Amino acid sequence: MTFRYDFAPTPFGDALAVFSDEGLVRFDLSESDDPSVPWLLEDVAAQLQALPAPDPGAADEVTALLDEYFDGSPVRFHDHITLDWRLIGGFARTALQTISTIEWGETMSYGEVAVLAGRPGAARAVGTACRLTPFSIIVPVHRVVRSDGTAGQYGAHPERKRFLLDLESHR
The missing domain is CATH 1.10.10.10 (Winged helix-like DNA-binding domain superfamily/Winged helix DNA-binding domain)
Incomplete structure (x- = not known):
């Protein structure tokens, strides 16, 4: 299983989007001004037991949906994005x-x-x-x-x- 990550802009700052081969596995609004800080990626890596690799552009679809959402369109994210639920049971x-x-x-x-x-x-x-x-x-x-x-x-x-x-x- 491979994991990759990218960032998606929100009004609250950039969010970390982590993907598995099966879909979006984590979307995290950071508590930090810089979501690329090592502790956040370390936390994700510990949960996944693998270090995600950077993949610029991986979050483009999520970003487009977020843009629609924050422009006031009633987006149902799960209709467009496959979620990988492995981190919660x-x-x-x-x-x-x-x-x-x-x-x-x-x-x-x-x-x-x-x-x-x-x-x-x-x-x-x-x-x-x-x-x-x-x-x-x-x-x-x-x-x-x-x-x-x-x-x-x-x-x-x-x-x-x-x-x-x-x-x-x-x-």
Whole structure:
């Protein structure tokens, strides 16, 4: 299995896009101003047990879809990009696959996702899945909100979640 990476621009800075022979395996909005910092690639390499090779242009399709998305088009990324789910399993994977079905401009609570994913009462586990997603933006975890309708967190960047929810509410 070979792995390669490229970067895709977002309003939050460049995101690291890692691909396997099977599809997009990780899309990471870096916590750093420079997503090419060694620790990020080391983290990905540790998870994959292989060092991804640079592949300029590999993220061109993702970039084009992101451009449409951030221009306000209701893009369903999983309709265009094959996702390689190897970095997440169990209920977290089921929860993220359920979240992938939430439509543009819609939201669900953590508890609602848990019910649809087959584990009523597992709202906290849904929150953990959202935090651990290997597919930032691509799997719309920003569409999962608290039961009272407030946005909640988005990693360490709740302002990013608010930005994405606001973007989708203007359609």
